[in-house]
Amino acid sequence: MAEAGGPIYDRLAPVPERIWEKGAGLDALLEGAREPLVLRGLVADWPLVAAGKKGARDVRRYLLDHARERPFKVSIGPQGHNGRLFYDADMAMNFRVGTGKLADIFGGIDKAEELGDIRTVYLASIDIPSHFDGLDEENPIGLDARDPLKSIWIGTRTRIAAHNDFPDNLACCAAGRRRFTLFPPHQFPNLYLGPIDNTPAGRVVSMVDLDAPDLAAHPRFADAMAEAQTVELEPGDAILIPSMWWHHVEGLENFNILVNYWWRRSAAWLGQPQDALNHAILAIRDLPDADKAMWRAMFDHYVFDNGADVTDHIPEPARGILAPLTRESAGRLRAFLLRTLSR
Template identity: 60%
Template sequence: MAEADPSIFAAMKAVPEREVRDEAALDALLKDAREPFLVRGLVKDWPLVQAGLESNNAARAYLVERARPVQFAISLGPPAQGGRMFYDDDMSMNFRMGKGKLAEIFAGFEKHEGQPDAPTAYLGSIDIKSHFDGVAEENPPPLGERNPRHSIWIGNATRVAAHSDFPDNLACCAVGKRRFTLFPPDQFRNLYLGPLDNTPAGRPISMVDFHAPDLDRFPRFAEALGHAQVANMEPGDALFVPSMWWHHVEGLSDFNVLVNYWWRDGAAWGGDPQVALNHAILALRDLPQADREIWRDLFDHYVFSHEPANHAHIPAGKRGVLDPLDAPAASRLRSFLLRMLNS
């Protein structure tokens, strides 16, 4: 894996560390949190963490023993890309996808472990509950009453370009070492995002190579670095990444496992804002300027400055989507949108 200029990360502000005694203390920190924080050793007692501290083979054996007999998706790239999951010169992905049983995949990890020219191997966002028996229960999320999505990320020394996610995220370093580089949501202009519809994993990514930033091509990235925070994670550490914070993620060891939890404090039946943005581009972006201004005002009225007074003149219970949404109303609205999109 290509080495980064250490001065880039050394100059960054460290993500604040917090001490947490129990789930109640973590819950108090998470309520209304809009800044990242790091908790050292939060999940150090997990069996998966303890297996990884014994050896990489012990961690792999722990997971293989609990893996269901299903196919696992894996991204594979040549050694020359230095572990960077990105685009190639024609903006196609610089990796190919494969599938296999976990034991077969891990045999490849073991074969190449420690080799400087090891190919890139990455299992991203694997749903734990559908791929493993017992792993979620034996390594429980410290999130109290929240009902998050459980995902596991497994790879060798890889680099995932800066991106943002809509839900809040608790990322737990289980095996190996990780480095997260984080930026506030408003730094998206300075990160030089790639396409919205041609992405490695569904979210737009920064085009800047953090290991060798080209400031002639990406001059505003220097401004982004002034807002960056870095978290160097050891096994057992947990990092809270607030919704829409940009994060560049590196696996720093020959074998790395991350377990993360995404959750929405709002209604789980809500739609994906990224989908709304993409449809707005289709429907609004190329309208004449005067028309766009009209629709900007309507969006502000109905969405961004939504106030009860805006629809108080309509009888209660007869306001359609202007009434507070619940699961049945959201389902009806989704069906209506699908009919409109397909008409």
């Protein structure tokens, strides 16, 4: 087990992996998968990967050939920034966020490379269809039946604190190298999570620095490390990160590109669980303990257990939102919630 301040990556279990063979059936492999899996060479034939292997400037030119004339959101660390996009000592962000044309952003990276400037530049979760023409079509993956969100992550050396996502995630290393360190969903109490409403990128993150874990300050992190998995992806490799798995992500080269695909197992018109958690904090968390116990039982009855005893005694046409939700009934429930929350 790692000591406080020591590196941990060489002490962790590897993520299971397989060499990808064309025609192996990606959709069937992903269906119902609940454990991480590395697919070596899954996107090795992408033109984007080929451009990246030629060099950083080559792959930037390839992206510029497809970029639309619209602003790109970019995060920039100060000179000497170590690539960790995180909080500063006052719990503000240690980077600034702006927008610019992709050509200007890449021009700045070109100049920084010439000067040996180690400033951090990171374009995170850029929606591919709205920011690029033809990029998705030239670099297909065959997940369209899942209707995934398609994003690209572009930047210099970066370290992104452990966080999780509600959708399933297939992340493809297109240029540079990426290291992923994953923790099972149930390990969240041992990750020492930060604020919910003040986050670097919208998701709550672990406050532990994986490059220098302080086990004196975060002793339970040792239990998380005992179940952690890690892997380094080369260009063309991909990793499946199932829903709610915590993942720490690093760009290991001077220039890195990741393409990822997010999809839900549930219908897209259903709500986001994070919204329900936020509302529960607002409405339930600060109640007296006896009241919270009653509401816990109500949640178990209606949400988590959701057995036949909830509805069997109610005529089927009268069950309302206790019946399985449809697009229409979900829309009515959302409208009701919006009205009540706006009072």
